[in-house]
Amino acid sequence: MSQVLVVDHPMVQDRLTAIRRVSTDSGAFRQHMSAVAAMLFYEAARILPVSKETIETPLQPMQAPVLKTGLVLVSVLRAGLGFLDGILPSLPTARVGYLGLARNPKTLAAESYYANLPKIIPEDQVFVLDPMLATGHTVIQALKQVEAAGARHIHLVTLLASPEGVANVQKEFPAVRIVTASIDTALNHKGYIVPGLGDAGDRLYGTLGH
Incomplete structure (x- = not known):
C-alpha cells in the first residue's frame, strides 16, 4: 500500500461527511466536492x-524553487468535472484532457465514448481525476489511455475508493500513486462503493441516473 495515500486531514474528512449525507443537495454537493478536490x-x-531559479525580490536576488515539469489534469467524465473545478483555478497553466468512460450496468466493464487529451511528454506529471474508484475498471481504462498518450508519471486523485478497486489498479499499474480521502468497506452487488455516497455524477448535476 506504499503507493496509496489516505488523506485523513480533519477538513478533508469534514467535507467528505457533508458529501456523503443523502440530504446534501446538488449545489452544496458541488461546493463540497470542489473544496475537497483542491485539498486532495x-x-x-x-x-x-x-x-532552483534566480529571481529578484524587492530587496535582493535569491535562488527560489519553481516547478520543474509540466502538469496535465485528465478529467474522467462526468464526475471528474467536479474535481477539475476545484483544482484548475490554482493551476492556470496546466493542460487539461477529458476521457468519457461509461460503466456497462450488466458487465460493469468500462466502455469508452470520448477522448480528448493534450500533448503529453514523458517528463510531465499527469493527474487522473475520478472521484470514485469502485471496481477499478473505469480508472484502469483511463490509465491505459493516458499511458498510451505518452504519460510516464501518473497519479490518481479520487474521493472514495473500495479495497477491490485499489487492488485492481495496483495489479495493473503498480507505479501509479493513489490519493484518496477514504477506502470504504466494500462494493455491493451493483458495483457501488458502500457506505459510499451514491452516484457522484448524478449527485453533482441533479440527474436521475437513467
Whole structure:
C-alpha cells in the first residue's frame, strides 16, 4: 500500500461527511466536492519535482524553487468535472484532457465514448481525476489511455475508493500513486462503493441516473 495515500486531514474528512449525507443537495454537493478536490490535490502534489531559479525580490536576488515539469489534469467524465473545478483555478497553466468512460450496468466493464487529451511528454506529471474508484475498471481504462498518450508519471486523485478497486489498479499499474480521502468497506452487488455516497455524477448535476 506504499503507493496509496489516505488523506485523513480533519477538513478533508469534514467535507467528505457533508458529501456523503443523502440530504446534501446538488449545489452544496458541488461546493463540497470542489473544496475537497483542491485539498486532495495539494497532498497529491507534494511529490512534484522542483528546480532552483534566480529571481529578484524587492530587496535582493535569491535562488527560489519553481516547478520543474509540466502538469496535465485528465478529467474522467462526468464526475471528474467536479474535481477539475476545484483544482484548475490554482493551476492556470496546466493542460487539461477529458476521457468519457461509461460503466456497462450488466458487465460493469468500462466502455469508452470520448477522448480528448493534450500533448503529453514523458517528463510531465499527469493527474487522473475520478472521484470514485469502485471496481477499478473505469480508472484502469483511463490509465491505459493516458499511458498510451505518452504519460510516464501518473497519479490518481479520487474521493472514495473500495479495497477491490485499489487492488485492481495496483495489479495493473503498480507505479501509479493513489490519493484518496477514504477506502470504504466494500462494493455491493451493483458495483457501488458502500457506505459510499451514491452516484457522484448524478449527485453533482441533479440527474436521475437513467
